[in-house]
Amino acid sequence: MPSSTEKKTAMVTGAAGTLGLVVTKALLAQGMRVVMADVNQERLDELSASLPGETFPFAFNLGDPVQVKTAWEKIQKAVGTVDVLVNNAGILTNNKLETTSAEEWQRVIDVNVNGVFYLSQLVVPGMKSKKWGRIINTSSLAAKTGGITAGTAYSTSKGAVISFTFSLAAELACHGITVNGIAPAYVRTPMVTEQLSEAQRAEVMAKIPVGRFCEPEEFAHVVLFLVDDKAGFITGEIIDQNGGLHFD
């Protein structure tokens, strides 16, 4: 376990996106160092320079195992091991079965599933060496409902993220590493405000019992909860954050 005086290091993927950035800010506010991973170096550098605290921006394509490995070697040189991994990067497509191309399917699985696997595999040995770690995977309500508006590839990819979470949780619990997931729905981000039509948004809003979209800061709050030392007995859990759209 990192000593109480040692700063913890977190890594957030999709850190240049809406939720990734809010999570990065929340972790920085806890005094952690944050490796910000995303695809666009320029955007990452800009964001990193604008944030208070210690950030380490690294651009690479999570869907490419070679790029992930090369980036990880550089990250290790810069920060050493990572204590908290927030697998947050993801791409949304809304095509259902018959309109999903093989290319789209592959692209979504590469980023949303394979990237989570590539990175977790590289980060876990460092967590094991410290006998402490937190992995938080971003699934989606779509994994459980089949996708109200989300497409087939996306819903499938987020289902795989849940199974991956269970598998790692079982394997890593004895090493002091917890692995949990969050299944949000309709967070007020461009995925909702831009990728859905006005009619779709109105239809969805009418179905959400809480009567509003989720705020990005509410998502970051769940991440902080799972990162906390006192959440150490929670592993293999998928926390629903869907405003009452679905219970299980």
Ligand SMILES: NC(=O)c1ccc[n+]([C@@H]2O[C@H](COP(=O)([O-])OP(=O)(O)OC[C@H]3O[C@@H](n4cnc5c(N)ncnc54)[C@H](O)[C@@H]3O)[C@@H](O)[C@H]2O)c1
């Ligand atoms: N917004 C929602 O309502 C919602 C609901 C459920 C789940 N989610 C999930 O939350 C996560 C974050 O969503 P968001 O709304 O912040 O989306 P976003 O599009 O704002 O951010 C996603 C980030 O991932 C990055 N990314 C995409 N492909 C990448 C790749 N190949 N390599 C590295 N980085 C890559 C993007 O550049 C982007 O910055 C996603 O996994 C998404 O599926 C979001």
